[in-house]
């Protein structure tokens with residue numbers, strides 16, 4: 001039996017693409033295991049799927065001063081030792097890394113054991129974890145063609161693997177779950193896997209005007225439900241959509257979202273016209289701004305910079321998005337790499353040792 005170990009985590013965007021690959025490989029008879037951190041979101045998303053999960057010690061790769069920066073190198077070294085022990089026991093034919101800081105010690109341990117490593121970079125510019133991992137990887141799969149220049153000859157443009165369940169949503173079931181009807185368009189708002197306070201506030205401040213035009217399904221993030229809005233007609237909030245996500249996406253006509261690479265690739269594959277409000281430079285390295293601008297240049301999205309986000313601008317931009325939606329859907333249908341699942345599966349089969 002062929003065997004593969006996955007790693008990647010820290011946020012859902014570094015885990016859900018692995019789930020897409022895992023579903024297919026298990027169906028083909030591969031034995032699959034996962035290495036992540038003890039307390040990360042990856043554990044919550046992987047263990048319920050019945051995938052054997054092994055935890056290693058991790059440190060966070062901070063670019064700013066913090067006392068923990070002195071302890072973290074030791075945690076990462078312990079992580080390498082933990083991963084080495086687990087991989088020696090599992091003896092996989094290949095390691096697939098989706099990035100995030102937890103992946104670095106696992107990639108280093110795999111390489112030291114001669115296990116081939118493939119990694120995947122979701123964002124337009126590589127994150128620190130993937131940059132550190134690149135020397136240890138055979139190939140680095142990338143979502144955006146523009147990323148290749150940052151990673152040299154190891155880069156291979158594959159697109160991002162999309163969970164097959166997302167294509168099997170039922171719009172009528174989505175409306176039933178939300179208490180919506182078929183007469184008014186549905187707007188979905190997603191603030192990444194954790195939710196976005198800025199997006200939540202702009203939506204809720206302008207809710208009266210917006211619900212006049214749309215029925216709204218709001219993925220607001222853990223801890224961000226507003227009890228005052230429970231039961232309000234034409235508005236339904238979820239902290240995090242799990243099994244219901246495919247049905248909610250199927251009923252959505254338009255999407256407002258942060259510009260995390262995984263989410264926007266899912267919207268592209270499902271041909272959902274999107275208005276993107278990327279996370280700004282004060283809170284990130286600016287990767288979402290580049291992701292969003294690339295989608296805008298390809299004609300898949302409109303972009304509203306975070307600094308300009310007000311309820312009024314949100315309404316204006318949504319009206320412009322609705323006017324452009326048909327043309328956008330046609331361009332998305334013609335996208336050459338909307339779903340990277342098959343290309344990455346081929347690379348896994350090619351690089352796995354026999």
Ligand SMILES: CC(=O)N[C@H]1[C@@H](OP(=O)(O)OP(=O)(O)OC[C@H]2O[C@@H](n3ccc(=O)[nH]c3=O)[C@H](O)[C@@H]2O)O[C@H](CO)[C@@H](O)[C@@H]1O
Nearest residue numbers: 011012013016122192193194219240241260261262263288
């Ligand atoms: C704040 C931060 O650091 N964000 C980064 C993080 O975002 P984040 O982890 O939010 O990742 P993405 O937006 O790319 O992906 C979120 C994933 O969670 C899923 N989902 C989300 C909400 C929900 O209710 N249910 C659900 O299943 C989405 O379908 C998607 O599969 O990783 C991305 C991929 O490297 C980066 O581009 C982002 O910049």
